[in-house]
Amino acid sequence: MTSSIPDSIAVNGRFYQRPSEPAVVLCIDGCEPDYITQALQAGAMPKLQQMLARGAVTSLVGDAVMPTFTNPNNLSIVTGVPPAVHGIAGNYYLDRASGAEVMMNEPELLRAPTLLAAMSEAGVPVAVITAKDKLRRLLGHGLSSGSICFSAEKADEQQQALAGLSLPDVYSAALSEFVFAAGVALLRAGRARLLYLSTTDYVQHKCAPGTPGANAFYAMLDRYLGELDALGARIALTADHGMNAKTDAAGAPRIAFLQPPLDAALGEGEARVILPITDPYVVHHGALGSFATIYLADPAHAAAAAAVLRAQPGVELVLTQQQAAERFELPPDRIGDLVVVAERLAVLGTAPERHDLAALQDLPLRSHGGLSEQQVPLLFNRRLRDVPQRRLRNFDAFELLLNHVRA
């Protein structure tokens, strides 16, 4: 590979210095910045507080990619490019040819190599640990044979022994803790030089920033931040998306159901609402997020459909495929004819009978997917130099960590 920086590695048009010390990027799923602010305020993050007090921290805010869902953002972070380049535009898309709804968990859907794969090919010991297994194959795509890549959800006995934890429940804070514990163990054993640790937002979907459940999660994270820091690792903490309440004051979900008004205006079968948040793990958010894409049988209906959608309470923005592809840097062939974004306190649904809202009876809906969940932390346990004076993105995390740490 060619490169403009000595001993650096080029991936997707960007250059990354080979890590001169252990380097860890944490993608804390659903980490609205206020989770950390409030946990610090409550005294629940003493290790981070100490790092801040000694002036060792750089705290920035960057924009996640739209839609603010897990897969597109994790892939942007590990490729350094937006979904227009890497191809993963959601958790899910509609294959127009077959009419089938396709999960975007398969490596063959990925259109760009990851910087993790390139680093591993260049001989850097790389480890990737994810909470849920769905991300494992995408993030691990192209890693050299000596690399480490596994999920907490499907950890084998050897990996459980490494983490010192038994197999956690897929719906638990423990699933994320397993990721951190295993990462610390790999670093301590000298088995990895570049680590990508990606958690799940089980807690963030349930608990608002500063509440006891959230503070307990961030206190747990803080213990591992302290361990990683003590082991001499440079750390970047970012997120795939933020998180907001999606309810009225009494806690009832605010849902704009899009299929019925489209059917009423265009006729049944003319428009198909796809919610790219949908995945096999929907228990904690009822498949309700703040982003939808609409496939039309007849593209000539786009203007009429857009007008119907804009009139729905809770809808913030309706874009054509081309507008959405340009504004959000999305691959046009993996989104529908229209893209719909909900207001901060609202989500989008297909039709009421297609969502299981029972889980929302006890816990008020908190979710993501829209523009209101785009701002996420870019937090480093090092002072940075020459931070680019442009809009920062969560997918700048590796470049900032590898190229911009002050000597």
Next chain:
Amino acid sequence: MTSSIPDSIAVNGRFYQRPSEPAVVLCIDGCEPDYITQALQAGAMPKLQQMLARGAVTSLVGDAVMPTFTNPNNLSIVTGVPPAVHGIAGNYYLDRASGAEVMMNEPELLRAPTLLAAMSEAGVPVAVITAKDKLRRLLGHGLSSGSICFSAEKADEQQQALAGLSLPDVYSAALSEFVFAAGVALLRAGRARLLYLSTTDYVQHKCAPGTPGANAFYAMLDRYLGELDALGARIALTADHGMNAKTDAAGAPRIAFLQPPLDAALGEGEARVILPITDPYVVHHGALGSFATIYLADPAHAAAAAAVLRAQPGVELVLTQQQAAERFELPPDRIGDLVVVAERLAVLGTAPERHDLAALQDLPLRSHGGLSEQQVPLLFNRRLRDVPQRRLRNFDAFELLLNHVRA
């Protein structure tokens, strides 16, 4: 007065039924809906929980007026119209003729009568209680001589005896509690039929939804909601604006200072940044909100200034005077040549040396003023009928409470 509804009173083109039972509108300053959701979730609002459980509550969400500041919204709620009609476009404006910065606390600046004044003139016993004194004269403007209108901040001995509380500190939760206690006492004594109670956001500027300080405030509110409900009052709870964190994850304020880049681009003295959040009570937010208006010496510089402003990190939206007047229903003569709105997690400042940021050292900045603080509760202790199928506003509170309660 003429009216289309029997025994109703017309004000600013809207009709309000004379209250058939005691009616109370609560404007809870800075009441982001999630404050109530999280307090309910924590078990801190048992009275409201009981009302919800017996199906007696209508919970809606409405939009506050822009800018999402105290004065414009309180005046919209009591006049039923946007600032374009009532004239109060902020807490503050620049008088172009004199160059003086004018507080919008003076009744002569009000361009529309309040429905409270009209009700009092029609013989309805009206009471208005505000936390801070700055709102008292505006809200009390035109009330008939028998009406009650006072502030907690400047309550006299008789008013303190009524509330059963001593004079509270202006920076305290007690200032708002005084408002509720006095309102309950007036209702119990049969001295008012229509009440408007308006609090201060001292707690909301400090505490995130669901945190102990916030839950303590809402537990206090809940006790008074229970008392008002037990006294047979119909209640509408709304807010002047929501509230958001305005910091990075480490709690540092995210401020776009607008004066230096304007001076650099246009020359000194060409542009003047006015922050209409500014008022004598700035201790809890350092005069930093998410809305600014720019006065230009030469209006021909508008396009150049707008380009400079759009390039500032943290700026979400820049509108011309005419665009802002149309989109936000603002009086053009009380805003500058440009209007600037900040992103959800950012605020706008003039120049660093003109803000006292010392108060933000201990508590992370939480503030308002932008589009991200526009959604507020519209919560009623009654079932409503025939709720209009249009965008609801906080200034629909009186109409919904007086005209739409189910018999």
